[in-house]
Amino acid sequence: MVAESVRSALHPDWRHVVRLLHASRGLDDIEETRLLPERKVLYQFSARGHDFAQILLGLQLTDPHDAVSVYYRSRPIMLALGVALEDAAAGPLARTGSFSGGRDIGVVFNLPGRGGATVLPACGGVGAQYTPAAGWAQAIRYRHETLKDARYARSIAVVLGGDASAATNGFWSALNIATTLKLPMLFYIEDNGFGISVPSVLQTPGGNIAANLRAFGGLAILEGDGSDPAAAAALTADAVAQVRSERAPLLLRLTVPRLSGHSGQDTQAYKSAPTLAAERARDPLQRLQAFLVPQHLTQSDWDELASEARREVEAAVAGAIRRPQPDPQTLTRHVFWHEPDGSQALQEQGGVLPEGHVFPPVSGVPAPESTRINMLTAIRRTLDAELASNPRLLVFGEDVGPKGGVHGATLGLQDKYGAARVFDTSLSEEGIIGRAVGMALAGLLPVAEIQFRKYADPAAEQLNDCGTLRWRTHNRFAAPMVVRMPGGFFKCGDPWHSQTNEVAWVHGIGWQVAVPSNAEDAVGLLRTALRGNDPVIFFEHRAMLDGAWARRPYPGNEYVVPFGVARIVRAGTELTVVTWGAMVERCEQAARDSHVDAEVIDLRTLMPWDRAAVLASVARTHRCLIVHEDNLSAGFGAEIAATLAQAAFFSLDAPIERLTMPDIPSPHSPVLLEAAVPDVARITRAIQQLASL
Ligand SMILES: Cc1ncc(C[n+]2csc(CCOP(=O)(O)OP(=O)(O)O)c2C)c(N)n1
Ligand SMILES: [Mg+2]
Numbered sequence: 001m002v003a004e005s006v007r008s009a010l011h012p013d014w015r016h017v018v019r020l021l022h023a024s025r026g027l028d029d030i031e032e033t034r035l036l037p038e039r040k041v042l043y044q045f046s047a048r049g050h051d052f053a054q055i056l057l058g059l060q061l062t063d064p065h066d067a068v069s070v071y072y073r074s075r076p077i078m079l080a081l082g083v084a085l086e087d088a089a090a091g092p093l094a095r096t097g098s099f100s101g102g103r104d105i106g107v108v109f110n111l112p113g114r115g116g117a118t119v120l121p122a123c124g125g126v127g128a129q130y131t132p133a134a135g136w137a138q139a140i141r142y143r144h145e146t147l148k149d150a151r152y153a154r155s156i157a158v159v160l161g162g163d164a165s166a167a168t169n170g171f172w173s174a175l176n177i178a179t180t181l182k183l184p185m186l187f188y189i190e191d192n193g194f195g196i197s198v199p200s201v202l203q204t205p206g207g208n209i210a211a212n213l214r215a216f217g218g219l220a221i222l223e224g225d226g227s228d229p230a231a232a233a234a235l236t237a238d239a240v241a242q243v244r245s246e247r248a249p250l251l252l253r254l255t256v257p258r259l260s261g262h263s264g265q266d267t268q269a270y271k272s273a274p275t276l277a278a279e280r281a282r283d284p285l286q287r288l289q290a291f292l293v294p295q296h297l298t299q300s301d302w303d304e305l306a307s308e309a310r311r312e313v314e315a316a317v318a319g320a321i322r323r324p325q326p327d328p329q330t331l332t333r334h335v336f337w338h339e340p341d342g343s344q345a346l347q348e349q350g351g352v353l354p355e356g357h358v359f360p361p362v363s364g365v366p367a368p369e370s371t372r373i374n375m376l377t378a379i380r381r382t383l384d385a386e387l388a389s390n391p392r393l394l395v396f397g398e399d400v401g402p403k404g405g406v407h408g409a410t411l412g413l414q415d416k417y418g419a420a421r422v423f424d425t426s427l428s429e430e431g432i433i434g435r436a437v438g439m440a441l442a443g444l445l446p447v448a449e450i451q452f453r454k455y456a457d458p459a460a461e462q463l464n465d466c467g468t469l470r471w472r473t474h475n476r477f478a479a480p481m482v483v484r485m486p487g488g489f490f491k492c493g494d495p496w497h498s499q500t501n502e503v504a505w506v507h508g509i510g511w512q513v514a515v516p517s518n519a520e521d522a523v524g525l526l527r528t529a530l531r532g533n534d535p536v537i538f539f540e541h542r543a544m545l546d547g548a549w550a551r552r553p554y555p556g557n558e559y560v561v562p563f564g565v566a567r568i569v570r571a572g573t574e575l576t577v578v579t580w581g582a583m584v585e586r587c588e589q590a591a592r593d594s595h596v597d598a599e600v601i602d603l604r605t606l607m608p609w610d611r612a613a614v615l616a617s618v619a620r621t622h623r624c625l626i627v628h629e630d631n632l633s634a635g636f637g638a639e640i641a642a643t644l645a646q647a648a649f650f651s652l653d654a655p656i657e658r659l660t661m662p663d664i665p666s667p668h669s670p671v672l673l674e675a676a677v678p679d680v681a682r683i684t685r686a687i688q689q690l691a692s693l
Contacts, residue, residue, distance in 0.1 A: 012059050012233060014292055015305060017052075021285060022309035023085060024051045024076040028260070030317050031092060036264045040321070041092040044264030045107045049257040050190050051076035052284035053226035056233055057158070057188060060240040065140060065155035066117040067442070069133035072107045072124065073190070074160055081117055083109075085316035095323035101474035102326035110473045112349040120441055121473045123465050126161075126195075127168025130187075131431050131462060133159035134174040135438020135446075137183035141247075142444065146420045147391060156243045157438070158186040164195025166209040169458070173431035178249040179218035180426060186243045187251040190226065192258035197270040210253035219249050226254030227284035229291040257282045334475040335510055337533040347470060350441045351480035351533055352392050359531045360389050364562065366520060366555030373554055376545040378519035379409050379484070382526045383447065385557040387417050390445060393530065395422045397432055397449030397484075406451055407486050407545060429459035433483065437466050440479035445530065452497045453487025453539070466535050467510030482529045482536045488582055488629055490542040493666035493673040498542070500581065500629045503636045505537040506607045512536045512563055513607040517544060517584035520552035521604055524561030531560065541582045549585040564608035568617075572599035575623040575691050578614055578640055580604065583627045583678060590683035596691040598625075606636055614640065615648055622653040625690050627678050632660040654693040659686045 028046045035041035047054065050073050058080025061068060070077060075088055083099075090098035092106025099110050104124075111119035120132050137157035144152035165171055166189060178185040189209060193200050200207040210223040222239050224231045232254060239252040257279035261268045268276065293302050338344045346353055373381070387393050395410055395417075401424035404411030414422040425432050429450060436446035450456045456463065463483070470478040489498045505513045512534050516522040522540070529536035544550040569588050574597040579587045584602045591598040599617050603609050618624050624644055626637035637658040644656050659678045667673050 011237070012056060014296060017055055017059070018288065018292070018297070018302065018305045019309050020055045020076065020079050021052055021288065022306045023313050024055070024079055025285060026310050026313035027075065027085070027089060027317070030313065032260065032264065035093070035317070041106065041264075042094070043105050044092060045072050046260035046264075047073050047076050048259035049192065049227065049279070049282075049284065052229070052288060053190070053232040053236060053254050053256060054160070055080045056236040057240070060236060061117040061158065063117070063155045063244075064113060064115050065152050067120055067133065067136040067157050067438075068117055069120045069129040069136070069157070069159040070109055070122045071126070071129050071160055071162065071165070072105065072122065073162070074109060074122070075107055077160065078109050078111065078119065081111060081119065083111060085312055086319040089313070089316045089320035090323055093320050094326065095320055096326050097323055099474070099476065100472055103474060104472045110477055112476050118349065118441065120438065121469050121477050125461055125465065126165045127170035128434070128461055128465055129161060130159050130168070130170040130174035131177065131434020132438035132441065133157045134177040134183060134185060134431070135435035136442050137178060137185040137438070138181060138435060139439045139442030139444050140184060141181075142394065142420060143442070146418075154244045156184045156186060156240065158188055160188050160190065162195060163189060163191040163193065163200040163207075163209065164198060164203045167203040169430055170434065173426070173428040173434065175216070175219070176426050176428065177431050177435060179216065182218060182248050184243050184247045185249045186239055187249065188239070189251065189253040191253055191255045193255075194258060194262070196262040196266065208253070210251060213251060219251055220246070221251050221253075223253040224255075226256040227282045227287055229284070229288050232284070256284070259283060334471050336470070336512070337478065345475055346533075347478035348476045350443070350478045352390070352443060352445050353533050355443045357390070357392065361558060362527065362531065362560040363556070363558040364560060366553075366559050368553035368555055371553065372551040373519055374546045375516070375519040375522045375540070375550045376408055378522045378552070378554060379526060379540065380411060380413070381554055382523045382530070383410065384413060384416070386527065386530045387413065387421065390530070392443065393421070393445045393447060394439065395447045395449070396425050398425060398427055398451050400424060400449050405449060407540070407542070409449070409484065409540070429455055429457070430462055433459040433462035433466065436481045436483070437462060437469070437479045440481050441477060446481045447530065448481065448483050450483060450485045453485045453501065454496050454499045456483075456485060463511070464508055467508045470510060470534075478533065480533050480535055482526070482538055484538045484540060486540040486542050486545065488541040488543055489666060489673055489677055492668055492670050493676070494668040495665035498666035500539070501631070502537070502539050502581075502606060503630055503634065506636060506639070510535060511607060512605065513539065514563065514605045515539045515541070515581045516604065517541070517581055517602050518550040518552050520555050521561055521567070523555050524559050525563070525604060528560045528563055539581065543582045544585075547585070561604065563605040564610055566604055566610035566613040567602045568599060568613070569602050570598070570600040572597040572621065574598060574621055575625060575687060576601060576614065576617040576621045577625045577627060577687065578603065579627040580606065581629060583629055586678065586680050586683055587627050589680045590687055593680065593684045594687040594691070596687050598687050598691070611643060611647075614644070618644060618648045619651045622651055623690050623693075624652070625657045625659065625686055627659045627683055629661055629677055631663045632658060633663050635660055654690055657686060657690050659683060
């Protein structure tokens with residue numbers, strides 16, 4: 001037994017640490033020796049060797065507004081944060097009641113706050129964990145300093161990553177964000193010397209990221225041996241305490257042995273016998289035993305804690321195995337807030353709604369002013385009105401601050417709402433979107449601007465992971481946000497500023513996609529997006545931002561256009577033209593020029609899209625032409641055509657036609673551009689031709 005005086009002087013609670021460490025080892029052990037060979041667990045990641053220091057770190061994260069962004073080797077910290085053993089065991093078994101309900105790999109965790117630290121929904125992609133943690137850290141700052149919420153005064157964001165993850169874009173993006181903004185963020189690097197089989201000298205010069213970062217501005221550095229009990233306890237405690245009090249970033253690098261293969265399949269043939277022996281000699285479990293027994297614990301105390309933990313783990317695994325398999329009937333639930341059957345279930349955390357935010361009233365009826373404004377002004381006024389009514393809304397991106405955005409959409413908003421709410425970001429699209437994810441999970445409403453649609457490419461991983469977040473956490477989390485993205489041709493084209501490729505977002509799971517063609521719809525759709533509860537891509541066509549045709553009266557601060565409701569721009573009986581974005585104006589003109597009684601439908605949103613309106617129209621006209629600026633192959637027109645082929649087959653009197661850009665990037669020369677993008681003359685001919693069949 002530990003003498004009372006010694007125990008109270010001990011920090012941390014070593015008995016608790018011992019129990020957790022044995023529990024973690026027990027889970028790894030049972031999975032490796034029984035469940036994996038029996039194929040009950042299909043994907044196994046052992047935390048052996050990383051476990052001890054993670055547990056020490058987790059026990060420090062006691063602030064209710066702390067967040068941890070973890071990766072796939074992070075089960076020990078989950079146990080330290082209070083995840084029940086049976087829940088932890090149920091994940092790899094892909095059973096119900098686990099953190100993803102069998103939808104995600106068992107070690108890709110998440111944990112809603114529920115009065116304790118939040119574990120942000122983890123990703124399988126290495127490096128994806130970093131920028132959301134920076135977003136959470138910035139949200140802490142915002143909620144404390146701008147929203148004056150004293151409960152966030154000492155909260156911190158922690159991100160866990162391996163040595164190889166320090167080579168990823170996400171790592172550097174988050175490091176830049178945290179250091180330039182001086183955010184309360186702890187980078188916790190678990191350096192096991194390998195990324196699967198690749199040694200850390202190929203990830204960072206000399207193999208030590210901490211050594212290389214010593215000259216990095218605004219970053220405190222600590223490092224040491226994560227398998228040494230005294231050192232690991234002191235370093236994790238110091239690191240957390242320092243970030244809590246200094247409100248500034250710190251990187252803690254702990255060397256740890258990876259005592260098992262990278263994953264269950266890995267034989268570690270790439271490690272030499274001396275390397276394996278040296279790793280075994282650093283097993284933190286044995287070092288902890290030597291450290292505690294007999295000075296602080298008797299051997300029988302230790303043994304009893306070990307067997308108690310083992311018994312609990314065996315019971316937990318048995319309980320997890322008894323849990324039902326996930327129900328295939330629920331497979332498609334929780335992609336969006338609203339289900340196709342009209343039901344809805346609010347996520348537990350993320351976005352403004354779970355914290356009880358109530359939006360002002362809306363109206364589907366425009367209250368038009370007397371003068372017309374361009375689409376750019378319409379977007380700015382909508383942002384302005386929503387910033388005024390929703391203190392949790394933040395607008396950010398490259399150049400959106402003092403300059404007001406390279407397109408001018410945010411002009412004057414920083415002056416009006418301050419630099420905490422409307423701000424410039426570093427030039428990292430991954431940082432913009434990843435940060436938005438972290439902010440959304442922290443209960444804010446991020447409105448991010450991607451300067452041009454093509455420049456969303458570096459953010460592809462964060463965008464994809466954001467979209468799938470609700471589904472893969474089984475609705476425990478969602479990260480509603482609005483990503484504004486100008487694109488499409490303007491006076492000229494080019495492969496960088498003029499792409500539309502809106503179909504990519506439709507194909508990306510979990511994103512709603514709005515493509516307004518005019519100022520009034522832009523107001524209504526943007527407001528719907530900003531009052532919604534799902535991530536939205538808001539595509540701002542460059543040709544329409546100041547286009548004369550797109551100018552409309554401002555329809556008022558309550559005006560909304562629901563998603564999935566098309567507008568019949570021009571009614572007709574002979575042929576249906578389905579289009580959106582900048583092509584709407586051209587199709588309307590072409591319909592007039594063609595002298596065919598063509599109906600023109602502006603879809604306005606592509607996810608969801610108004611199938612009913614298109615089907616109803618084609619049922620009357622029996623002919624359909626789809627016009628879009630995006631490339632032909634697998635463009636959104638293909639989806640519409642497939643839908644019509646299936647659901648309107650017997651109404652069709654002619655083949656479904658598509659008129660689109662060819663499968664090329666947007667060309668720069670106005671002559672080439674003219675030839676590439678469907679123009680009024682070609683649309684007119686296509687209408688006439690189809691009508692004549
Ligand atoms: C973006 C991405 N690329 C590749 C992989 C495949 N992969 C999974 S883990 C891993 C190595 C990561 O090593 P490290 O960051 O050191 O963490 P450790 O596994 O050693 O704890 C790789 C290459 C991935 N998951 N994500
Ligand atoms: Mg590693």
